[in-house]
Amino acid sequence: MFIFATILFTWFDWEVMKTDNFTVIYKSNYEYEALQSLKYLEYYHNKVDTLIGNKPKNLPVVIEDIGTSSNGYANPFFYNIHLFTYPPGFEYHLEGIEDWHRLVSLHEYTHIAHMTNTKGLSKTLTRIFGAPFQPNMYSPGWIIEGITIYSESRFSPYEGRLNDGFFGNYISSCVYENRFPTIVEATNEPLSFPYGKGYLYGGEFFNFLAIQYGVDKFAQFFKTYGSYPWAMVSPIFPGLGLDIAAKRVYGRTFPRLFSEWLEYKKYHYIAGIRAERLTHNGWYKSSLLHYKNKIYYIQEIPIKLNGFRYKNITRIMEYDIYKKREKVFATLNSSVTTRMKLYNDNLYLGTAEIRRADNVYYNGFGITTALQRLNLNTGKSEILFVDDIRSFCILDDSLILYIKKSAKCFGSELWVYSCGERDKLLETEYLINDIETDGRLILVSASRKSENSDIYLYNPESNEFELILKTPWNEGFLTFSGTDQICFIANFDQRHHIYGLNLKNLENIVRYTKNGFVNSFVFIQDTIYLSGLNSAGFDIYKIPVKSEKYSLKQWEESPKLEFDDKKFLIKKENYIEIVKTLLPSARLPLFLPLDSTYRRWLYGALITGSDATGENFYLTIFGYDQLNGEPYFVSTIQSLFFSPLKLIIYYDYRGYSGLYTSYPIFRRLNSFLSDIEIYFNIKSFDNYARKEIAPGFAIDIKKPYNSYFLNLSTPLERISLRSSIDRIGLMANVGISHILFDGEFHTILTYFSDPRNPDTPSISIRGYKKISTQKGIKLSNEYSHKLLKIGKGLWNPNIFFEHLFGILFIDWALDNSKMYYSSGIEFALETKICFGFIKTLPKIGFAINQERETSLYFKIDTN
CATH class of the missing domain: 2.120.10.60 (Tricorn protease N-terminal domain)
Known part of the structure; x- marks a missing residue:
């Protein structure tokens, strides 16, 4: 009992300190980092509020240790920020960071102040239905990250990425070499140097706006756009949201402002390297x-x-x-x-x-x-x-x-x-x-x-x-x-x-x-x-x-901050403050048709939420099913409370429930084995008549040019365990990937045997319809290679085509009585929509099978 209590205590080992504006959540070993972050947030938040034109409510701030990784993130949907404890060193260039806790906390706080900025009807809808009605969330990455880069660079002339030199020098190189980004490229960030282009382009663009139009316009723009309840159409048609707000505030649409930015940089660029x-x-x-x-x-x-x-x-x-x-x-x-x-x-x-x-x-x-x-x-x-x-x-x-x-x-x-x-x-x-x-x-x-x-x-x-x-x-x-x-x-x-x-x-x-x-x-x-x-x-x-x-130019030291603790009262709280953050972040009405006549509908609601730590998440849909004349209830809960053990609980009122668990027992980057993870899943289905236990494991080996994986599970049912049948199956996948000639050769061997399963599984290979069998083997081989760089798109409607790929494949399968094989080619076009946040891969394929039958097919994969 004592051991169990000790373990449970470590799982509840979150501590909380709270002021009127912030609730800082941290593990007991990180009180120093928590206090530093809290003091900087209290000291500077008014300046951020003025810049953005919004004063957020009390904000949960979670302190996390990711080892020697330096970062943080903001979650405007579930309303919290997470700050990683490790101060960055020198990587590819020197970056001015006088105080890591100030920079990261104010950067992430700026995200929340920006993306929760709502006015008018949008504010009312957000209060009723939750986060999905926050218009400023529906912005491209160069706006979301650009304003935070500008914000982090205001508190000291020697801190922040706009004061470092890399951003300005890179943009100047683009001007000099005639590779300045269009607004479509900046929005969709194709794979090219550098990583994180939204930070760079956005930060430099907002700096230009501040110089040419004034800093006060930022708050005006965010308030204006934050009052548009239809802003969620902007990711598809920016001209119906973002550009309207830009024209009201700046007198110009964003494509026009990007053109002005280019002309400005042509006269203010930094000479590139001469060597x-x-x-x-x-x-x-x-x-x-x-x-x-x-x-x-x-x-x-x-x-x-x-x-x-x-x-x-x-x-x-x-x-x-x-x-x-x-x-x-x-x-x-x-x-x-x-x-x-x-x-x-x-x-x-x-x-x-x-x-x-x-x-x-x-x-x-x-x-x-x-x-x-x-x-x-x-x-x-x-x-x-x-x-x-x-x-x-x-x-x-x-x-x-x-x-x-x-x-x-x-x-x-x-x-x-x-x-x-x-x-x-x-x-x-x-x-x-x-x-x-x-x-x-x-x-x-x-x-x-x-x-x-x-x-x-x-x-x-x-x-x-x-x-x-x-x-x-x-x-x-x-x-x-x-x-x-x-x-x-x-x-x-x-x-x-x-x-x-x-x-x-x-x-x-x-x-x-x-x-x-x-x-x-x-x-x-x-x-x-x-x-x-x-x-x-x-x-x-x-x-x-x-x-x-x-000779060094004249300089002044950064002002030393004297935190006046009397300006804000810090109270120690407990786990109850974390439980409070479980309140639903989205509360959306649902009206879904249940038949083709559109006469019978599901009337209900969706609620979802997460605690600030990210340990516990839930999503529930409930309502009334007109088709079956009964209440409707489906719910999913995901928990990392016992991290690294991951738990997922699923319940469907139509006679299905399940518990899915996974536990990583080994993770390394420089050893022969990379990952070993074990699974143990339990589910009850067929109106609870059947009960299945499915243990399994996954092994990954990751090398620079090769990777290998093995997944194995054994679904098991027993009448003695109150299932309606006795059954044992075996499911296994073995895969190899190899980088070859700047493309990838990929092969996967799948084996399954489940002879007593009344729900007959099926094999799917290109060139055939589904092959139903209770025992089979499938081998899929394909080689993919980039054929063409397109790199073109539109701002309005927002769509971008990045690369065209060719995929050669040979598929083979064997069931209880017959062998199947096919070969062919697919063409896949990388397509981004909604500011690049939604990635789709339309594919058109041609296959010829063992019987010399040909088929032409089209499908869309999502990423």
Whole structure:
């Protein structure tokens, strides 16, 4: 009993602190993060309310630990925001983040203020029927994310993505290379560099609107559009909603405003990189290193496989500086989480791995880092250890100094790895983002609370940090370029250039690049090889080593915030506050025809809701069935209360109910096996006469270019268990996928045997109608390849065609008495509608079967 009570307590281990404006929900180990987020929300929410023109009601805020993944999200439908605890480090470029809790909490709060902004009849309908009548939810991604990017960049000139430089430099590259996005491209975000284009295009567009038309227009627009109860037609016909509001507020439709934005950027663009370009495949490149006349770097690039499916491939690339050739040196199982380092003949790098974590979002799992060593001569790799590594440096092949974020406060922990053992050296008030050594000195890029990163020398004997360079901007990607000489990247002019500093003369900063945008570099004799930005992504360039003296422009520090706790009262609450959030978010009347004469209908309602944590969700439809003359009731409940155990309970008044459970027992990114999940499903059907138990499992093996899966279940019925029949079946699926010639070969073998099942199953293969049998085998083989990039569409009505795919297939099946096979071809067109939120895949196919019968068919798959 004591053990059960202890386990139950851990499941209820949510704590709550509440003010008049916010209810913060968190696990007990995350009180620091909860309090920081709450204070920033209380301090700044009035500024967001004024910007958007809306003051939301008390907002649930959930703190989640996703490991070393930095993010957050807002849910305007169920009315909550979730904030992830880990502050980001340096990835592909420096991003100014003085305080992660401020940036992420205000970014997500802006989403809620925006998408719940309702006025007039829309406000009344929302109060009665719930979230579906909030007009501002029906906006394209560049509006939804654009206003939040603008909002996050207002609270400090040194924080937010509009103050970083990447967005502005990328848009300038698009202008210069004549690749500026149309409103249709910005809305539908085809697969091209960069990921998350809605943030970039939207943020830059809203910045343009603020400059040209004034910030006050934002609130006016959101209020105007928020008063349109017909706004839900906007995703199909923007001209009937969004453009009407835009014309009322700005005097122009959004397509016209996009054209104005282009003309504005033509006169305000930032000069691109001027250097010799060595590679031309773009996407993400970073972490350049030099070894034996070759450059090694990380590349991340997607391969389009099939309709709306792509695989992101992470590689270590090798570029021969004499032969001017690029080739793949190694392909990794997961993304890179740290800078790559070189020591002797070995590359060291951190790659993403999975661990357990306190969250609902990722079902109790989170991201961590596996530190790998890769020998450049043999190609052999090994994982040294796994930990939440923020940055590291190599002291020698058996001694590694690495950084972790402090567990319960702002700051870092310094750890040492030696001969398979890990020991904590110290904990510091500095949040260290980058660490480097030349074997004599240790250099770090670190920040104090509410500041960007500065450069320090770390003394391991005294455990002291000596300030080398302090500015309000970010400095990182530290490199020793000689004795007492360091180089680094900084965004002093929002352009991310390479700078140098002599440790014996700290007054003299030199600059090596003065145009373009650089995220990584390496010096080789009198040449700088760098990863520079263009409209297709990052490519390798080279320039001669030339430096010029650089003087920092005048700057002021960000104002230090003095939180006055007396302005808002924080009350500690309990789990009851979470239960309150289960109230229905949508309460919709339903009128559905039940026959072709339209004389008999289902009159009823749909209600749905979720608690703020996301642990518990429900959807219920109830009413009166005119066709059968009886009440109608169907309900589904999904729960992650016992996470990572997932429960789904389904009830249908017509004699069907079920309990479906799944439990992931293994998840890894860098091992032979990737996922193992077990299932145990129970259902009662046929007016409760039959009762089935179906245990099963699924195994996945995921490699960079191949993936394999096995699913198996054994449905079982027994009269002794109060079912009407005795029965046992076997269902199995085995599949292989292989990336081949920038396409995908996919094969699935299905076997089932269920001889005592009165509900005879069927096999479906192309070229035949359904083949009913109680025992059978099916083999499906297909190869898909992108045939044509279309990339065209319309704003009004909103539709976009991305790629045309060709699919060759051979299907084979065997039932109790006969063999079947067919072959053919399908053409699939990626089609997006409703601002790209709905993805459909219309297919037209031709098949010829064993009997030489041909068939032409059409179907639409949804994604």
